[in-house]
Structure formats: C-alpha cells, structure tokens
Amino acid sequence: MSNRSELESRIAELQAAVNGLTEELVETKERVRILETEVDEQRAAAEAAEETAEQPIVETDTEAEPAVREWTTKSDDHVEVVKHERNEPAQTDEETDNSATETVTDADKSDESQDADSDASAEESDIIVA
Known part of the structure; x- marks a missing residue:
C-alpha cells in the first residue's frame, strides 16, 4: 500500500505543478496582449506624427520675393530633429x-x-x- 500512496502523492504534486504552470501561462498571455496593445498605440502615434511631418508647407504669402521656408524632418532611426531654411528660389x-x-x-x-x-x-x- 505504501507504493500506491507514493504514486498518489506524486500525482498530486504533478497536478499542482500543471495547475501552477497553467496559471503562469494565462498571466503571460495577458501581459503579451497588453504589450501588443501598447506597441500598436505607439506605432499609430508614430505614423500620425510622420504623416504630419510629411505634409507640404502651404504658402499663404503671395509676394513676388521668395519667402523664407522652414520645415522639420524626422528620421525613423533617430530622434534628432533637423531644421532647414531656404531664402532662394528652387x-x-x-x-x-x-x-x-x-x-x-x-x-x-x-x-x-x-x-x-x-x-x-x-x-x-x-x-x-x-
């Protein structure tokens, strides 16, 4: 009978381990979902910022002299912002x-x-x- 009780205790230990791992798996999947949501939100914000940076500058000044233009370019790889000024016609x-x-x-x-x-x-x- 001692063999049977050893087997039953071993089964109980294994069942507890399976239950613990299942709980960890569920928690990990939830964390992954949260992280994916955050990444998607960051990508959407970056794309929106990129679209606004790519919009052409509309000149409201209709003078004959060339106007001073200023625009900002953002690189995908860097956070550095570069500003250009142009005083001469293209x-x-x-x-x-x-x-x-x-x-x-x-x-x-x-x-x-x-x-x-x-x-x-x-x-x-x-x-x-x-």
Missing part, C-alpha cells in the same frame, strides 16, 4: 547640373595642384645633404 535641374559640374571641375583642379605640391616636396625630400 534651382532648375539644369542649374543643379551646371553647379555640380563646376564643383567637380574645381575639385579636380584642387587635386591636381595638391599632386604637384606633393611631387615637388617629394623631389626636395629625396636630396641628401652631407
């Missing part, structure tokens, strides 16, 4: 291409002059005075 594609070409040409000239300077200094440094 460039056409042709003007942008021309300025880019001029910049490249200036950079090439700068590189060539640096190469010439480094060649001259290399020649001077090769001279050994005894």
Whole structure:
C-alpha cells in the first residue's frame, strides 16, 4: 500500500505543478496582449506624427520675393530633429547640373595642384645633404 500512496502523492504534486504552470501561462498571455496593445498605440502615434511631418508647407504669402521656408524632418532611426531654411528660389535641374559640374571641375583642379605640391616636396625630400 505504501507504493500506491507514493504514486498518489506524486500525482498530486504533478497536478499542482500543471495547475501552477497553467496559471503562469494565462498571466503571460495577458501581459503579451497588453504589450501588443501598447506597441500598436505607439506605432499609430508614430505614423500620425510622420504623416504630419510629411505634409507640404502651404504658402499663404503671395509676394513676388521668395519667402523664407522652414520645415522639420524626422528620421525613423533617430530622434534628432533637423531644421532647414531656404531664402532662394528652387534651382532648375539644369542649374543643379551646371553647379555640380563646376564643383567637380574645381575639385579636380584642387587635386591636381595638391599632386604637384606633393611631387615637388617629394623631389626636395629625396636630396641628401652631407
């Protein structure tokens, strides 16, 4: 009979363990639901903020002079806010291409002059005075 009572006590222990684990599982599922709800609310708030940040700026000023524009850009990866101001009218594609070409040409000239300077200094440094 002692074998039977040992088995019954073991069954009772296992049943208690199963009941405890079941309760923990239910509590964990409830916590997951709460966290998912919070994450969904945060995503909705972030999307709403992103949509308002992406809306174009409407100019109410109809003066002939270009108006000062200011806008804010928020990155998805960073919290940093960047502000831009523009006082000049937008460039056409042709003007942008021309300025880019001029910049490249200036950079090439700068590189060539640096190469010439480094060649001259290399020649001077090769001279050994005894």
